[in-house]
Amino acid sequence: MDLQLDDKLALVSGSTAGIGYAIARTLAQEGAAVIVNGRTQSAVDDAVQRIRAETRGTVHGLAADLSDANAAELAVRQFPGIEILVNNLGIFEPKPFEEIPDEDWRRFFDVNVLSGVRLARLVLPAMKRANWGRIVFISSESAVQIPSEMIHYGMTKTAQLAVSRGLAESVAGTGITVNSVLPGPTRSRGVGDFVEDLARSGGKSFEQVEAEFFEQVRPTSLIKRFASPQEVASLVAYVASPLASATTGAALRVDGGVVKSAF
Ligand code: NAD
Numbered sequence: 001m002d003l004q005l006d007d008k009l010a011l012v013s014g015s016t017a018g019i020g021y022a023i024a025r026t027l028a029q030e031g032a033a034v035i036v037n038g039r040t041q042s043a044v045d046d047a048v049q050r051i052r053a054e055t056r057g058t059v060h061g062l063a064a065d066l067s068d069a070n071a072a073e074l075a076v077r078q079f080p081g082i083e084i085l086v087n088n089l090g091i092f093e094p095k096p097f098e099e100i101p102d103e104d105w106r107r108f109f110d111v112n113v114l115s116g117v118r119l120a121r122l123v124l125p126a127m128k129r130a131n132w133g134r135i136v137f138i139s140s141e142s143a144v145q146i147p148s149e150m151i152h153y154g155m156t157k158t159a160q161l162a163v164s165r166g167l168a169e170s171v172a173g174t175g176i177t178v179n180s181v182l183p184g185p186t187r188s189r190g191v192g193d194f195v196e197d198l199a200r201s202g203g204k205s206f207e208q209v210e211a212e213f214f215e216q217v218r219p220t221s222l223i224k225r226f227a228s229p230q231e232v233a234s235l236v237a238y239v240a241s242p243l244a245s246a247t248t249g250a251a252l253r254v255d256g257g258v259v260k261s262a263f
Helices: 018-029 041-054 069-078 102-130 151-170 189-202 206-216 229-240
Strands: 009-012 033-038 059-063 084-087 133-138 176-183 251-254
Touching: 009 018, 018 033, 018 041, 018 084, 018 229, 033 041, 041 059, 069 102, 084 102, 084 229, 102 133, 102 151, 102 176, 133 151, 133 229, 151 176, 151 251, 176 229, 189 206, 229 251
Parallel strands: 009 033, 009 084, 033 059, 084 133, 133 176, 176 251
Antiparallel strands: none
């Protein structure tokens, strides 16, 4: 299937590693011109180089903290005419509810929600002029099944669904679509390192810790393993494509069946 992404300009926030990296690489493989973003120049240079080596698309680098308002404005000025925006960057941290101070609630909202809201607001005028655009929020299974060990993270992931649906309604009748994608447990860099540390400290293999995790912590998973970032990226690339023109206002799951619901 040709995803018809040739030369489309795409920004993927937080794309030097993990799910974001896989999305950027996949879009570039499909011929898009991709802006790879991370907070340090060295991480961005490294990711750009790796993607260029593997793909045929144009790859730009953007070293900026896109949770910062000025940085977001500068980015959109530097790259006018962004046609595909993937709001991927996000942070998580398990913490008991009583120990989460106001400051953390605000920081999680700023980084996980407001960063994407702001970027969407900045790219929307050009999308409206072109009457075409794709905005994808990378949410989480945690939007629906709020993790009691990090309620502030769950709050941000649910908020992304509200923003995404509302924004889709606000551009009804145009060629712009807005969707959210909900990954489940995915072996990104952060999760991979965490499980490897657990395995090392417990004298176990990665596979043993993974099996225990899905038995005890995520028993509703139907695939009984971590998804790969590539499995998430494949869905995002389709949603970003002109072929997905009838998919909008949707919350699309790529969670290995962890959310116990048929729809
Ligand atoms: P990750 O930590 O592996 O990678 C995140 C990337 O974003 C890194 O390159 C990091 O440097 C970058 N980043 C973080 N803050 C940034 C900022 N302010 N500006 C620019 N870059 C920034 O993360 P991941 O696991 O791939 O997660 C990506 C998204 O997927 C997040 O929104 C997360 O909530 C969501 N998600 C992840 C999982 C999972 O199991 N890994 C599950 C559900 C949802």
